[in-house]
Amino acid sequence: MPLFDRYIGIDYSGAETASSSIKGLRVYLAEGLSKPLEVPPPHSRRKYWSRRELSEWLLNTLNEGIPTYVGIDHGFSFPLRYFKQHALQLDWDAFLEDFKAHWPTDADIYVDWVRNGTQGKGSARLGNARWRRLTEERSIKAKSVFHFDVPGSVAKSTHAGLPWLLYLRQHVQKPVFFWPFDGWSIPPVHSVVTESYPALWSASFPMEDRTQDQHDAFSIAAWVSRADQAGQLAPLFTPQLNAEERATAHIEGWILGV
Numbered sequence: 001m002p003l004f005d006r007y008i009g010i011d012y013s014g015a016e017t018a019s020s021s022i023k024g025l026r027v028y029l030a031e032g033l034s035k036p037l038e039v040p041p042p043h044s045r046r047k048y049w050s051r052r053e054l055s056e057w058l059l060n061t062l063n064e065g066i067p068t069y070v071g072i073d074h075g076f077s078f079p080l081r082y083f084k085q086h087a088l089q090l091d092w093d094a095f096l097e098d099f100k101a102h103w104p105t106d107a108d109i110y111v112d113w114v115r116n117g118t119q120g121k122g123s124a125r126l127g128n129a130r131w132r133r134l135t136e137e138r139s140i141k142a143k144s145v146f147h148f149d150v151p152g153s154v155a156k157s158t159h160a161g162l163p164w165l166l167y168l169r170q171h172v173q174k175p176v177f178f179w180p181f182d183g184w185s186i187p188p189v190h191s192v193v194t195e196s197y198p199a200l201w202s203a204s205f206p207m208e209d210r211t212q213d214q215h216d217a218f219s220i221a222a223w224v225s226r227a228d229q230a231g232q233l234a235p236l237f238t239p240q241l242n243a244e245e246r247a248t249a250h251i252e253g254w255i256l257g258v
Contacts (some may be wrong), residue, residue: 008061074162
């Protein structure tokens with residue numbers, strides 16, 4: 001029996017500000033075995049989603065109470081070395097709150113404004129591009145969440161998206177599981193929000209007339225929906241990790257499918 005009724009794939013973007021209409025921010029949704037369709041932003045003069053609009057839409061969608069998978073293409077946490085460097089609690093909720101206090105990227109500011117010190121207090125919460133999470137080491141091609149300004153980087157998306165995970169975490173009312181921070185096995189009749197890496201699945205589908213951003217979001221929704229309907233998704237929520245690795249991933253997060 002499938003775990004979910006709906007599947008949402010999101011190709012994220014850390015460009016511009018939280019209220020900017022961003023061409024690279026794309027959303028696809030599938031129901032059952034149906035082909036994922038692109039979800040347009042709320043009716044307005046703007047053609048593309050903003051991060052604020054997307055977060056509000058996700059909150060409303062999850063609060064409908066329909067078991068839904070949400071895969072988002074950015075890091076959900078940082079390497080353990082970051083926690084040790086800044087003497088932080090090994091607790092994901094505390095990490096999100098501390099991050100937002102230093103990197104207020106849910107405001108109408110650019111990520112680079114915090115990076116260069118003109119906004120926020122980012123200099124007190126920096127990482128190193130050589131630091132990688134265990135899941136990034138296992139996936140080989142995934143880059144560090146601190147590796148800015150290179151092709152395929154998720155650093156800017158991650159630093160823009162983390163405050164919005166806190167927003168969802170604090171405001172969602174229906175049963176939603178943030179994996180793996182809430183545990184590894186998804187309870188029945190729950191929605192789940194996970195970190196996804198489209199490169200794991202995008203080659204499985206023809207590009208058709210989609211842009212790369214569209215195709216990445218499409219691939220998340222398409223692959224996960226097919227796997228779930230075939231009864232092959234549940235095992236991915238319990239990757240083969242020993243006790244020490246599992247404890248690390250509980251703090252650092254894990255990319256579904258790695």
